[in-house]
Amino acid sequence: MCKAIVYVTLRESVLDPQGQAVKGALHTLGFDEVNEVRIGKYMEVMLDSADRAQAEERVKEMCEKLLANTVIEDYRFEIVEG
Amino acid sequence: MCKAIVYVTLRESVLDPQGQAVKGALHTLGFDEVNEVRIGKYMEVMLDSADRAQAEERVKEMCEKLLANTVIEDYRFEIVEG
Numbered sequence: 295m296c297k298a299i300v301y302v303t304l305r306e307s308v309l310d311p312q313g314q315a316v317k318g319a320l321h322t323l324g325f326d327e328v329n330e331v332r333i334g335k336y337m338e339v340m341l342d343s344a345d346r347a348q349a350e351e352r353v354k355e356m357c358e359k360l361l362a363n364t365v366i367e368d369y370r371f372e373i374v375e376g
Numbered sequence: 377m378c379k380a381i382v383y384v385t386l387r388e389s390v391l392d393p394q395g396q397a398v399k400g401a402l403h404t405l406g407f408d409e410v411n412e413v414r415i416g417k418y419m420e421v422m423l424d425s426a427d428r429a430q431a432e433e434r435v436k437e438m439c440e441k442l443l444a445n446t447v448i449e450d451y452r453f454e455i456v457e458g
Contacts (some may be wrong), residue, residue, distance in 0.1 A: 301418050303420075316458075330420075330421075331422060332420040333419050334417075337413060337414065338413070338414040339413050340413075341410060341411065352379055361398070
C-alpha cells in the first residue's frame with residue numbers, strides 16, 4: 295500500500311477569484327492583516343502498489359491526465375507510505 | 377510578512393463524494409490500483425504580521441471562523457515564513 299499526497303495549485307499568473315473572495319470575507323471578519331489568499335486542492339490517493347518508483351510514475355500520469363488542469367494549474371506530490 | 381499554509385480535510389467519518397467521483401474516473405482511465413481518494417483544500421494565506429506567535433493565533437481564528445467547517449472538517453496549518 296502506498297499513499298500519495300497531491301497538491302494542485304493555480305499558476306502564479308492565473309487570477310484566483312476564489313482566493314480573492316475568501317480574502318474579502320476575512321477582511322469583513324476583521325482579519326485586515328491578510329494580504330492575499332491562494333486556494334488549491336489537497337488530495338490523498340491510496341494506491342494498491344508496493345513499488346514506490348512505479349507509484350510515482352503512475353501518480354504523475356494521474357495528475358497529467360485528470361487531477362490537474364496543466365494549462366492553468368501546477369501540481370506536485372509526495373509518496374508518504376509503502 | 378508571514379505565509380501560512382492551511383490544509384482543510386473532511387473528517388475520516390465523513391463521506392467524500394468528490395473523492396469517490398475522482399476514484400471512479402481514475403478507474404475508468406485504467407488506474408485500477410487506486411483504492412481511495414480523499415479531497416481537501418490547500419490554502420496559502422499571506423499575512424502582514426512579523427510576529428509568528430500572533431500569526432498562529434490569528435490563523436487558528438480564521439480557520440475556526442471561516443476557512444474550515446469544523447463540524448465536518450479538520451484543519452491544520454503551518455507558518456512557513458516571517
